[in-house]
Amino acid sequence: xxxxxxxxxLGAGMLAAINPCGFALLPAYLSLVLVxxxxxxxxxxxxxxxxxxxxxxLGFVAVFAVFGxxxxxxxxxxxxYLPWFTLTLGLLLxxxxxxxxxxxxxxxxxxRPRGPEVTGSLPAMxxxxxxYAAASITCTIAPxxxxxxxxxxxxxxxxxxxxxxxxxxxxxxxxxxxxVAVALASSSLVxxxxxxxxxxPALAGLLLVISGxxxxxxxxxxxxxxxxxxxxxxxxxxxxxxxxxxxxxxxxVGARSLAxxxxxxxxxVFVGRAVRRRTG
Numbered sequence: 001x002x003x004x005x006x007x008x009x010l011g012a013g014m015l016a017a018i019n020p021c022g023f024a025l026l027p028a029y030l031s032l033v034l035v036x037x038x039x040x041x042x043x044x045x046x047x048x049x050x051x052x053x054x055x056x057x058l059g060f061v062a063v064f065a066v067f068g069x070x071x072x073x074x075x076x077x078x079x080x081y082l083p084w085f086t087l088t089l090g091l092l093l094x095x096x097x098x099x100x101x102x103x104x105x106x107x108x109x110x111x112r113p114r115g116p117e118v119t120g121s122l123p124a125m126x127x128x129x130x131x132y133a134a135a136s137i138t139c140t141i142a143p144x145x146x147x148x149x150x151x152x153x154x155x156x157x158x159x160x161x162x163x164x165x166x167x168x169x170x171x172x173x174x175x176x177x178x179x180v181a182v183a184l185a186s187s188s189l190v191x192x193x194x195x196x197x198x199x200x201p202a203l204a205g206l207l208l209v210i211s212g213x214x215x216x217x218x219x220x221x222x223x224x225x226x227x228x229x230x231x232x233x234x235x236x237x238x239x240x241x242x243x244x245x246x247x248x249x250x251x252x253v254g255a256r257s258l259a260x261x262x263x264x265x266x267x268x269v270f271v272g273r274a275v276r277r278r279t280g
């Protein structure tokens with residue numbers, strides 16, 4: 001298989017995590033990683049972050065697969081309704097954030113793999129990933145179609161599936177590194193300051209309100225553009241500047257370095273756990 005195609009698929013997947021349409025959903029996701037993580041050790045926090053990232057990535061790429069293979073022939077008629085979805089999703093995130101700020105908790109079904117307990121709502125994260133994808137389709141479907149769907153439709157099914165997997169890997173890699181870093185920071189901070197653990201859901205709620213507010217605003221901006229309004233907007237321009245910084249960071253670090261960072265973070269947690277068991 002062409003190495004250039006693999007590299008492009010990996011890069012496209014990485015940039016899909018921080019695309020202009022869904023950029024604000026990444027901090028919203030990270031705030032959900034924080035929820036319910038205030039009384040966990042580092043190992044459980046990392047396992048939970050990885051599980052939620054896997055579920056979210058699955059939901060994201062599943063929507064792209066369906067859209068690319070089934071809906072793309074009528075994409076022009078579907079895309080005009082996507083801003084309404086983005087607006088509604090943003091408002092729902094604001095409501096969820098307000099719920100957390102009010103001292104309530106979000107539903108969290110339990111899922112237990114072998115080993116340390118990992119509590120999280122995997123179905124909810126799959127749904128969040130699907131919503132992330134739906135909000136991002138306008139900005140990211142073109143490179144996805146060019147790299148993956150074209151290969152599938154040209155008869156190279158095996159190559160297309162590999163490119164699809166590499167695309168998903170790129171997206172999950174960026175989100176996974178961020179989620180594991182947040183999980184480690186959360187567990188470390190709370191481990192030292194247990195009495196402030198009750199503020200973690202409030203912080204997550206605040207991030208959800210801010211992120212959801214921007215997502216809703218972006219959807220409203222897209223609707224105005226469809227109605228013929230000028231695209232200039234100070235809020236959107238500022239957010240795009242922040243996104244540009246994130247894109248520069250991701251592209252400068254590269255997939256190999258990100259993978260090494262993720263491996264080192266996870267390995268450090270398990271090595272530390274083993275050392276504590278021996279010395280304890």
